[in-house]
Amino acid sequence: MPSVASPALANHQDAQLRQRAARVVPGGMTGHLNAAALPAGYPQFFERGQGCRVWDVDGNAYIDFMCSWGPNLLGHHHPEVDAAAARQQALGDCLNGPTPRFVELAERFVARSAHADWVLFQKNGTDATTVGVMVARAATGKRKVLVATKAYHGADPWCTPVPNGITAEDRAHLIYYTYNDVASLEAAAAAAGDDLAAIVCSAFKHDIGVDQELPRPEFARRARALCDKAGAALILDEVRAGYRMHAGGSWETVGVRPDLSAWSKSIANGYALAAVTGVDALRDAATRIYTTGSFWSGGVAMAAGLATLEVAESTDVVAHVHRMGQRFRDGIAAQATSHGVGVRQTGPAALPLILFDNDPGVDRGAVFAAEALRRGVYLHPRHNMFLSLAHTEQDIDLALQATDAAFALVAQRFGSH
Amino acid sequence: MPSVASPALANHQDAQLRQRAARVVPGGMTGHLNAAALPAGYPQFFERGQGCRVWDVDGNAYIDFMCSWGPNLLGHHHPEVDAAAARQQALGDCLNGPTPRFVELAERFVARSAHADWVLFQKNGTDATTVGVMVARAATGKRKVLVATKAYHGADPWCTPVPNGITAEDRAHLIYYTYNDVASLEAAAAAAGDDLAAIVCSAFKHDIGVDQELPRPEFARRARALCDKAGAALILDEVRAGYRMHAGGSWETVGVRPDLSAWSKSIANGYALAAVTGVDALRDAATRIYTTGSFWSGGVAMAAGLATLEVAESTDVVAHVHRMGQRFRDGIAAQATSHGVGVRQTGPAALPLILFDNDPGVDRGAVFAAEALRRGVYLHPRHNMFLSLAHTEQDIDLALQATDAAFALVAQRFGSH
Numbered sequence: 100m101p102s103v104a105s106p107a108l109a110n111h112q113d114a115q116l117r118q119r120a121a122r123v124v125p126g127g128m129t130g131h132l133n134a135a136a137l138p139a140g141y142p143q144f145f146e147r148g149q150g151c152r153v154w155d156v157d158g159n160a161y162i163d164f165m166c167s168w169g170p171n172l173l174g175h176h177h178p179e180v181d182a183a184a185a186r187q188q189a190l191g192d193c194l195n196g197p198t199p200r201f202v203e204l205a206e207r208f209v210a211r212s213a214h215a216d217w218v219l220f221q222k223n224g225t226d227a228t229t230v231g232v233m234v235a236r237a238a239t240g241k242r243k244v245l246v247a248t249k250a251y252h253g254a255d256p257w258c259t260p261v262p263n264g265i266t267a268e269d270r271a272h273l274i275y276y277t278y279n280d281v282a283s284l285e286a287a288a289a290a291a292g293d294d295l296a297a298i299v300c301s302a303f304k305h306d307i308g309v310d311q312e313l314p315r316p317e318f319a320r321r322a323r324a325l326c327d328k329a330g331a332a333l334i335l336d337e338v339r340a341g342y343r344m345h346a347g348g349s350w351e352t353v354g355v356r357p358d359l360s361a362w363s364k365s366i367a368n369g370y371a372l373a374a375v376t377g378v379d380a381l382r383d384a385a386t387r388i389y390t391t392g393s394f395w396s397g398g399v400a401m402a403a404g405l406a407t408l409e410v411a412e413s414t415d416v417v418a419h420v421h422r423m424g425q426r427f428r429d430g431i432a433a434q435a436t437s438h439g440v441g442v443r444q445t446g447p448a449a450l451p452l453i454l455f456d457n458d459p460g461v462d463r464g465a466v467f468a469a470e471a472l473r474r475g476v477y478l479h480p481r482h483n484m485f486l487s488l489a490h491t492e493q494d495i496d497l498a499l500q501a502t503d504a505a506f507a508l509v510a511q512r513f514g515s516h
Numbered sequence: 517m518p519s520v521a522s523p524a525l526a527n528h529q530d531a532q533l534r535q536r537a538a539r540v541v542p543g544g545m546t547g548h549l550n551a552a553a554l555p556a557g558y559p560q561f562f563e564r565g566q567g568c569r570v571w572d573v574d575g576n577a578y579i580d581f582m583c584s585w586g587p588n589l590l591g592h593h594h595p596e597v598d599a600a601a602a603r604q605q606a607l608g609d610c611l612n613g614p615t616p617r618f619v620e621l622a623e624r625f626v627a628r629s630a631h632a633d634w635v636l637f638q639k640n641g642t643d644a645t646t647v648g649v650m651v652a653r654a655a656t657g658k659r660k661v662l663v664a665t666k667a668y669h670g671a672d673p674w675c676t677p678v679p680n681g682i683t684a685e686d687r688a689h690l691i692y693y694t695y696n697d698v699a700s701l702e703a704a705a706a707a708a709g710d711d712l713a714a715i716v717c718s719a720f721k722h723d724i725g726v727d728q729e730l731p732r733p734e735f736a737r738r739a740r741a742l743c744d745k746a747g748a749a750l751i752l753d754e755v756r757a758g759y760r761m762h763a764g765g766s767w768e769t770v771g772v773r774p775d776l777s778a779w780s781k782s783i784a785n786g787y788a789l790a791a792v793t794g795v796d797a798l799r800d801a802a803t804r805i806y807t808t809g810s811f812w813s814g815g816v817a818m819a820a821g822l823a824t825l826e827v828a829e830s831t832d833v834v835a836h837v838h839r840m841g842q843r844f845r846d847g848i849a850a851q852a853t854s855h856g857v858g859v860r861q862t863g864p865a866a867l868p869l870i871l872f873d874n875d876p877g878v879d880r881g882a883v884f885a886a887e888a889l890r891r892g893v894y895l896h897p898r899h900n901m902f903l904s905l906a907h908t909e910q911d912i913d914l915a916l917q918a919t920d921a922a923f924a925l926v927a928q929r930f931g932s933h
Contacts, residue, residue: 116619123622125634125799130808132613144618145611153611167610170810175608185605191592193584193786194562194570195894196549201561202533205540217542222639222788223809233673233681242683254807255672256650261806264650266659268685338810364810369610371639371788371811382542389678390671391547392640393587393755393781394788477612 107140108473112156116144130254131168138465138480140472148175150489153477161477162498164427164451166485169364172342172420173410174489180368180406187402198398204405208366208374211408213347214356215376219385221395224338224363225253227373228299230390231359232257234377235297235332238384243291245298247278249306252299252336252361272296278304279318288325295329297359298322302340302349303446308461308481310454311446319355332358332381338373341365342411343420343449343485368410370403410488417449420486423495424448427486430499438506439515452483455509463513467505474501524557525890529573533561547671548585555882555897557889565592567906570894578894579915581844581868583902586781589759589837590827591906597785597823604819615815621822625783625791628825630764631773632793636802638812641755641780642670644790645716647807648776649674651794652714652749655801660708662715664695666723669716669753669778689713695721696735705742712746715739717774719757719766720863725878725898727871728863736772749775749798755790758782759828760837760866760902785827787820827905834866837903840912841865844903847916855923856932869900872926880930884922891918 120143121127127143128134134143142155151174153163166172173180187200201220209215221227232244252258256269272294276287278301288295300322304312326333335350335357342365345351358381363373371394377385410416425448435442440463441456455463464480471478476498478484537560538544544560545551551560559572568591570580583589590597604617618637626632638644649661669675673682674690689711693704695718705712717739721729743750752767752774759782762768775798780790788811794802827833842865852859857880858873872880881897888895893915895901 116616119623120619123619123626123634125636125794125802128614129636129803130806130812132808132813134613143613145608145613145615147607148611153608155613156616163612165612167612168810170610175611181605188598190564191562191570193587193788194565194592195580195582195584196551196560196562196572197545198562199533199573202536202540206536209540217540219542219546222811223643225809226640229672235681236683237681254809255646256674259806261804264652264654264801264805266653266689268688271685271688272683369811369814371610371814371817377542384681385542386546387678388681389547389676391549392642392671393585394639394786395547396549397786397788400788 108159109157110142113142113144116156138469140469150174151487151494161472161475162494163477164484164498165477165479166487167369169339169485170369171487172365172416173368173407174487175369177368177410179410180403183406184370184399184403187398190398192397192399193394194398197396198401200398200401200405201396204401207405207408209376211347212360212376213351214358214360214378216379217377217382217385219375220401221373221375222371222392223253223373224361225255225258226392227338227361227363227375228252228258228336229255230375230388231334231361232297232299233388233390234359234375234381234385235334237388238381239296239331241294241296241331242272243274243294244272244296245274245276245284245287245291247301247304248275250278250301251306279312279315281318281321284318284321284325288329295331297332297334298326299334299336301336302344305339305446305450305483310443311452311483313447314350314353316353319350319353323355326358334358335360337361338363339483340447340450343417344447346412346417366407367400367404368407370400372400372404414488416488419488420449421447423490424451424486426492426495427451427498430495431502434499434503434506438510440506440510446483449486450483463509466512467509470505470508471501474504476501525576526574527559530559530561533573555886557886567591568904568911578889578892579911580894581901581903581915582894582896583904584786586756586902587786588904589782589833590785590824591904592786594785594827596827597820600823601787601816601820604815607815609814609816610811611815614813615818617815617818617822618813621818624822624825626793628764629777629793630768631775631777631795633796634794634799634802636792637818638790638792639788639809640670640790641778642672642675643809644755644778644780644792645669645675645753646672647792647805648751648778649714649716650805650807651776651792651798651802652751654805655798656713656748658711658713658748659689660691660711661689661713662691662693662701662704662708664718664721665692667695667718668723696729696732698735698738701735701738701742705746712748714749714751715743716751716753718753719761722756722863722867722900727860728869728900730864731767731770733770736767736770740772743775751775752777754778755780757864757867760834761864763829763834783824784817784821785824787817789817789821831905833905836905837866838864840907841868841903843909843912844868844915847912848919851916851920851923855927857923857927863900866903867900880926883929884926887922887925888918891921893918
């Protein structure tokens, strides 16, 4: 099968940059973009992006299914977004106060978010989840915060998934529940007693390396009811899912509205922006906390955010990324069957995850992803992926040609089931 | 004195935007850019910037002494910085991994920082101070962190100056000392016992509303010695002062090198970027913590950071902002004497603070700043200000014409001392 034994990608520039980085950056790279967490062959450094394609520093092009881990919602260099950002850049970005874009975006953002009466802007997803918790605590005067075991809500000491460099006190008031498990949520709320400030829920369960789960309506409703009973705030973490599940907020899909939502990633199509939306009852608390950042009011990201909203609404990006994700998912399912390889595809089609059966060490997943990469498709073997408005049916079908060969290699290496 | 009774600035657009903002943003605006903390007449919303000038949304122009609260180091729209950012923007910003700019900036940043062997990048100053503390704790396995009373190190729960929405546990392991007070620092270190992870020091004392203080050499040396004795990390918070006090790091002025430094604000001339630099002994700890952000590796801010370094070094920006700050300070001192009004000017000349004698409520300061504003000079009555490379002698002298009239008004309203 010569088609399977494709040569390794050129990686000379990448290797050189890694060597240089290793001298001046701990480990050469840190955080979620660290290629050390990916199969051998994945590039660390990238040169450019266009639409749904990215080019690494050695000139290899990929149809990209990570979308910068979410931010690339409309495609790299979407003309309307980049034009809006450039217009604002020509005026000014970081000034002594916000620009009119701040008000315009706040109005549009609130109008769009089904639950929201107000919004605050930040830069990082972690900023948004942290501000959400602070607002809830300020409003309630209570301390306990319920979070799902292994859920990712950012990388501050209170939430980073690797608990090095933190203290026990950073999590003294967290109580854990199991996502979608009503009994565990009730037990956690009971443990909080009369000290419950908030329940934090991801828009859907997207823990790395395990099957994703859409929110069960009865779970979402119970979270809502427990907050209502305790006078606590229901905080929806939209950082991952926002703008890809539902235009008005991801839990519109289950008919439950949060009190606070935390947003980032996609909301300005790659320009650095985050936001917290909230209900009127929490407005006063939001004025009493003090959070800020040197660049939080920067006009360029807000201009990009306005254009992103405009394009997202006029194109119905939610429907598009669902359709493209479903086309990819259907193709993958057919190929898995055809090659006799068992896979599980979970979560929203627009944020797909593919895990192989009988693959606890992700060996099959790694071979599959690495082979797809060599054939010009950038997948992730363990983390949910992302579709964008720039993905066309042709892109999906091209990607499926690569995954078909990747399935063949998995079947050859590991056998059919 | 008709020259004193200048008319109020046009503020129709600003008022309209404030009304709109009040509906969709808690309090209309939050954080350090909230104009509610400034005297009446200050605009909230800005249209554009150029060099050391900013224009509010009503078209009023100001010679700006806040420099976006620090970030505007080289002047708005510095051609080399904006060109570098635009070149990178045309390629890509937020991709599946960093761009070559990440390595290039890391190399330049480390080479420039006298103490540094490595660097990590973030987006907010708060990110940088928080990451610094995490690295120190990961390296030492200890918990206690010494911070100066009333020092500002960001707005996360562990450090926000307004303790609403936080819990006691967020600060369980902070121990407070008085900046520049060796005895208080020794007492705090003694209180930490064998659990000392870090001493955090601002580059100079720049607490809002009180006289600034340059670091006393014996204080800095004692902080260094206490860390050495305990195996703790000396963390220098350079977010405010970085790139304006000394090219190699602010404590080069007192001959003391930290183990970690936290940077943001000026390092990319207004593009959103932060950084932590550290010594080799802490490199392993920095690989063991997990912090990240969706936009932390964005190439555009790093391209801007590279150009900012290039311009800062080729122009000796430190010397320029010192010279312009000193010219302003000398002029203010002469005017104060001439008008018989007592003022105290403290801190580095490049980050000046002007406080009036006998002015606990900042009434004199408010009249002074508001009058300067009406005459086209944007000052802050309580917070340190910032000079930039774009300030010329002519700009300083023009500003001094406005402050002379402002002093006259203060003397008229409050009398000479």
